[in-house]
Amino acid sequence: MAAVKQQQEPGGGRRGAGRTVATWGCAALLAGTSAVTAFRVADADGPTPVPQLLAFLPWLLVPAGLGLLCALPARRPALAVWGAGLTALLAWYTAAPGAVRAAEGVPAAEGAPSAELRVLTANLQFGQAADALVDLVRREEPDLVFVQECDPACVRELAGALAATHPHHHAVEARGPAGSVILSRRPLTPAAGVPAEMGQPGAFVEADGHRVRLQLAHPSPPTPGRLAAWRTELDGLRRWARAQGARGPAAREGGAAAEDTPVILAGDFNASRDHAAFRRLLDDGDLADAAALAGAARATSWPVTGGPAPGVQIDHVLVSAGFAARDARFLEMEGSDHRALLVTLALRR
Template sequence: MSAWFAGLLLAAVSVLVGCRIADTDAVTPVPQLLAFLPWLLVPTGTGLLLALLGRWWVGVVWGVVVLAGLAWFIEPYGKDSEPSGPAVASFRVLTSNTQFGRATGALLAAVRQQRPDVVFVQECDNRRCDIALRRELAVAYPYRQSVDGAGSQGSVILSRFPLEPAPGVPAAMGMPGAVADVHGHAVRLQLAHPMPPVPGGLGPWRRELERLRDFAAAGRGTPTIIAGDFNASQDHAAFRRILDTGLYDAARLAGHDRAPSWPSRTTPVFGVQIDHVLLTGDFSVTRARFLTLTGSDHRALVTDVTLHRR
């Protein structure tokens, strides 16, 4: 009986590891489970233990191989950013999903405390969040680019730097874009908030992540920041394809590549990092930290970045 349960557990995890090796998100429930890839160590370890107890030596070898595969893929994805040019500007970026505007008060407190220079806000509804940001932050952040909408559809970019409007990435939820003048240097800004990979909704999730990838690829040669709730982790092939255009994950550069940002109720013990600040190789990162905001199911991410001349 123990060998039977061991085989069942190892087979399930092997399918997921196989999809990771094949660089595909496949179909439900693969992308949902891949988000929690490090936690697959639990069923794998259980399967290995059951195989040992049942003296099923084929299962023992199988379990060791699966464990090795998981250990390999748990390592951070991507390379380190090593800008060679001189530093020309340092500033702070904050991204936060306010969960339908419920965390607006906590976000305002975090902005006053952290004093970021650029703020990306997802799920900034037009009844509560957007009104509060206009009222409380208009002086400190005179420049904005937004998509007006109710519930999860509203999104805002706030900036101390002058902004030029730019076409946002088309999506069901607002993903505005802009070009910031950072001390005379143009920096493309794009808010990310694709649809989540819910069962039956993988198509929109893939399409919107692909559009973000196309946006990143189209701007090669220009400093770019894409920040927000990607609803994807480094264990999703669709997200890795965005990184493969030449972007770097700020949290990964700061040594927090596996720090979970969702769901906030179980972080930092359990969760997945789906909130990111992605940067081109023009930037270095000196610090990144996650903040818990009362009212949101996501933790906010604050990063200190430095722009370098190419």
């Protein structure tokens, strides 16, 4: 009877084996993708390699979609439902305006603008893009420039080349990627920066009668073996931001917030909005992501490879309540693996 059945169904064994392979392949794709997505749902970053994969969360749609597609010929309804649900969840996290707005934690500013600032942040990759940044600043004419990975020689080069337009600067001078500087058209008053392995200078600037607090951000990257430093330094920025705003010590002791100093926190955060540590910085610090407010929440800032490699937005300009943002643009700089971010901010009463 078995021989007769094989004659009646030629290739039946091969088809069955093919469906088994498809089933296991589909399950492996969906299980791996679900494991990473579960940390996003749980509002946690997890151990290596989860934080590294969470940075590229929109690209997880690829294995989730493949898992869904291979579930169909495998004739496994449960796997198909699993793949469809996972794909829908990832698509929601990637594109839903509600998810983006919920992560900001700051309502849109209202009222007539009383000051306007054009802010540029740029990672120069060990100073290699210094010349490109000079050209970019001369062309775009920002009011404030937050520069990361700029050693003392790079700081001197920028200060000399931009002396006519941006004569004021405050730097943390250090070798390699640890050096950083804030350049300004307007006078700067140095302020205590947030401690980190890489330089994070702070300052105050006057903008049309408003005193604005500036802080450069450049926490350690979440590479294997460096996750503890990454979490600690992002948490340091969160605690600093919380201390500046309505949730800070003055507000808690007085029972009501006095008029807060507006805050601009900008730089290479080595974190995207899909990292729980970054979302806590936004929420607990009462900050908004200017690129998201301007409609560019998913624009890529790193890595710039010239090819189809996946990208992520880890360079940000964060602002306190009272700021509105528009014209967020990510601009390439020759010599850097980051795009610079230029955004126009309006401070409203």
